[in-house]
Amino acid sequence: MPFRWNPELRPEDITPEELFRQRRRFMKSAALVGVGAVLGMESLEAAETSAPLGEVRSGVVTLNEKQTPFADASGYCNFYELGTGKEDPSRQADRLVTKPWSVLIDGEVGRPGRISLEELIKPHPLEERVYRMRCVEAWSMVIPWVGFSLGALLQRFEPGPKAQYVSFETILDPERLPGQKRDILEWPYREGLRLDEAMHPLTMLAVGMYGRVLPNQNGAPLRLVVPWKYGFKSIKSIVRITLTEQQPVTSWNAHAPGEYGFYANVNPAVSHPRWDQSRERRIGEFLRRETLPFNGYGEQVAGLYTGMDLTRFF
Numbered sequence: 300m301p302f303r304w305n306p307e308l309r310p311e312d313i314t315p316e317e318l319f320r321q322r323r324r325f326m327k328s329a330a331l332v333g334v335g336a337v338l339g340m341e342s343l344e345a346a347e348t349s350a351p352l353g354e355v356r357s358g359v360v361t362l363n364e365k366q367t368p369f370a371d372a373s374g375y376c377n378f379y380e381l382g383t384g385k386e387d388p389s390r391q392a393d394r395l396v397t398k399p400w401s402v403l404i405d406g407e408v409g410r411p412g413r414i415s416l417e418e419l420i421k422p423h424p425l426e427e428r429v430y431r432m433r434c435v436e437a438w439s440m441v442i443p444w445v446g447f448s449l450g451a452l453l454q455r456f457e458p459g460p461k462a463q464y465v466s467f468e469t470i471l472d473p474e475r476l477p478g479q480k481r482d483i484l485e486w487p488y489r490e491g492l493r494l495d496e497a498m499h500p501l502t503m504l505a506v507g508m509y510g511r512v513l514p515n516q517n518g519a520p521l522r523l524v525v526p527w528k529y530g531f532k533s534i535k536s537i538v539r540i541t542l543t544e545q546q547p548v549t550s551w552n553a554h555a556p557g558e559y560g561f562y563a564n565v566n567p568a569v570s571h572p573r574w575d576q577s578r579e580r581r582i583g584e585f586l587r588r589e590t591l592p593f594n595g596y597g598e599q600v601a602g603l604y605t606g607m608d609l610t611r612f613f
């Protein structure tokens with residue numbers, strides 16, 4: 300479907316986010332005009348949402364900021380396995396098969412093993428937490444995640460005395476996930492945290508958002524959420540969690556170590572080599588806002604980094 304430019308706007312006046320939003324609005328209104336008589340607005344919205352989740356405890360951590368609309372959070376995504384365009388992941392979401400799903404938990408733990416997703420989630424009451432998320436590309440969203448603390452899960456597997464880091468891996472399935480046939484990153488996507496970061500109560504494993512099952516494009520059935528770090532740390536569709544003694548290799552750090560550090564704490568004082576990191580555009584807003592150190596979670600997490608030079612360990 301062609302995108303109609305507003306003739307008063309020059310390409311350089313418009314950011315990719317605005318372009319995306321305008322195109323969505325245009326497509327939506329075109330769809331409504333075209334098939335409105337059959338579908339109507341309600342069923343169009345319904346088609347965009349996933350199944351409701353079971354019982355969810357409400358906000359242990361919450362935020363008095365306007366939430367990003369579900370359509371934006373599930374339509375403007377980064378998930379390179381499903382394509383590098385922001386709309387590719389939602390368009391190609393069906394390629395990710397999430398049933399059955401299991402996670403291997405191994406490395407420096409007392410009780411390693413493979414566990415089905417259902418078994419893994421069962422003992423953890425689901426709770427909703429509304430977090431600010433800040434992407435390295437300088438846009439941000441406010442998303443109500445549903446999940447539980449990663450720390451509670453790790454405790455069950457009894458981290459051993461040598462465990463210092465936690466490494467995560469996304470599913471590897473190049474036959475179904477087209478991005479994994481391309482030489483963009485080394486697959487599978489990998490991420491890592493220091494053990495104390497992983498055990499921090501703000502760090503969560505999400506299985507849903509907006510009270511509903513996580514859409515595939517957002518990392519179903521299980522993804523990490525670390526709200527004080529840039530979005531690339533929040534690895535999607537996790538199949539393996541390994542406790543390690545050494546700092547693990549992570550995809551973006553291996554790909555471009557000068558641009559993406561292991562820590563990746565949101566830090567307005569450290570610029571990305573190709574762009575400024577001091578301001579961000581909240582999706583849905585026009586004016587940029589100041590980026591907060593640790594994405595606004597400094598009071599809770601700054602203590603993890605006491606004595607560290609965060610310009611060196613970026």
Ligand code: MTE
Nearest residue numbers: 376377378379469488517530531533534535
């Ligand atoms: N996880 C995997 N497996 N593959 C990816 O490409 N992209 C990361 C992160 N997790 C990515 C991933 C990046 S760069 C961001 S900003 C967030 O996912 C985006 O999450 P969202 O699309 O749910 O907003």
